[in-house]
Amino acid sequence: MHGTSGHLRLQTLMKRGTDFLGCEHAILGGAMSWISERNLVSAISNAGGFGVIACGAMPPDLLDKEIAATKAMTDKPFGVNLITMHPDLDELIDICARHEVGHVVLAGGLPSGKSIERIKASGAKLIAFAPALALAKKLKRSGVDALVVEGMEAGGHIGPVSTSVLAQEILPVMAEEMPVFVAGGIGRGEAIAAYLEMGAVGVQLGTRFVCADECIAHENFKKAFLRASARDAIPSVQIDPRLPVIPVRAIKNREMENFAAKQREVAGLLDAGTIEMAEAQLQIEHYWAGALKRAVIDGDVESGSVMAGQSVGMVKREEPVVDIIAELVDEAAAALEARG
Structure with a gap:
């Protein structure tokens, strides 16, 4: 399977992303509160993607346990998503440092210079969300290592601009300068291929992983996704x-x-x-x-x-994470191959 020209082209386009994350496929798991915990995160990382723990409103001791439990389930790299408005942000950053978490994702508003310095001092790579080009440039200046461009098609908290518009606005300007991942409304590999060709180094998906076998979400929650x-x-x-x-x-x-x-x-x-x-x-x-x-x-x-994100209509069945990632990779490779 990996011998085809489409798969080789995909690996080449994702190389900056996979080098930055330290995984096989530059596919980040979107951090979803209550959902992105040890089971789903380790499954995504074990399948060659990059799992991200959603700290959300967790108190420090709970995050400490979650990271330790995730490490027990995978020896592959994974990240931790922290919310900038969390009252114990400094302590959470220190817990990530103590566990030698390689990548911290900051969400929910512009991070303070103090938080950025604290994360960088721990040796972790810092990823932040850029909902506009001006903010993308500002984050680059403040020392952020990579960006996630997330459009309003995403699930959970959203900004006002669609993924396709943000990608056109930010990728041509920022892609040369730093690794940029695209998120929001991505449900199939063809879209992944298109964003990679525009200069993204990888993508982030949340909604597609909710109906994974390894996801602990309640059966009713998954059924709502399958029906929607x-x-x-x-x-x-x-x-x-x-x-x-x-x-x-x-x-x-x-x-x-x-x-x-x-x-x-x-x-x-x-x-x-x-x-x-x-x-x-x-x-x-x-x-x-x-x-x-x-x-x-x-x-x-x-x-x-x-x-749920708008890609929820593309969630058709419950299946293992490894199958979801394999399908996305095969679709992206086939799309690249078809374009020659």
Whole structure:
């Protein structure tokens, strides 16, 4: 299989990505709270991809255990995704350093210079999200090693611009300067091939891995993915302009209406002066974490949040991670071969 010209071309296009990550295929697992834990992360890394633990709202001791448990399940490299607004960010960075985690992914806003220096001092490579070209340039200047360009087709927290537009805007300018991965709405290998030809060194996929055999998500959560089409994965609506809620893409259900009510409640507390803006935003964040856990772990897919990207329509069956990655690689190679 690996002898074909398509596979060789794919390896060549991904070489900067695979060298940077230290794995066989430059396919990052998108970090999904409650889902990207030891089982799925180790399975992705063992299958030649690059698994990433989603720290999310985990307290430091829990992340410590999760990294140790993942190391026990794979001897391949994997990364850890940390949220910049986490109150214990410094401690989480130190835990990654103690475990000699080779790659840290920072998500959720522009990282501070202090956090960047702390990660770099540990010897880890730092990956950050670039939702616009100006931010991509700023991250490069501040010492970030690689970028993920993630469009609004992705699941979970999203920005306002589509993947294809961001890729056209950022890749021609930044691809020469540093490794850039593309994410958001990628469900098949043909798209991977196209972004690699535009200058990306690899891709990141989340939604495609949710129905992997190794993923611990509840059966009801997986069934919701298998039933859904692209148009069912919709962004949450912002109710109050003073409450700058980052939209979240999830499968349409009763929870979407509950969230509107939650925003009105928090906006009311702001009005009354009961809480400050920072507290209001933290309440919204905690709300999401709880709603997601209800769906992923408890299987309550009506009053829980079924976060999913628009590529959910391309998730057709439950299967092992190794088969998902092999299919993506074969599709990408076939597309490159067809183009000669």
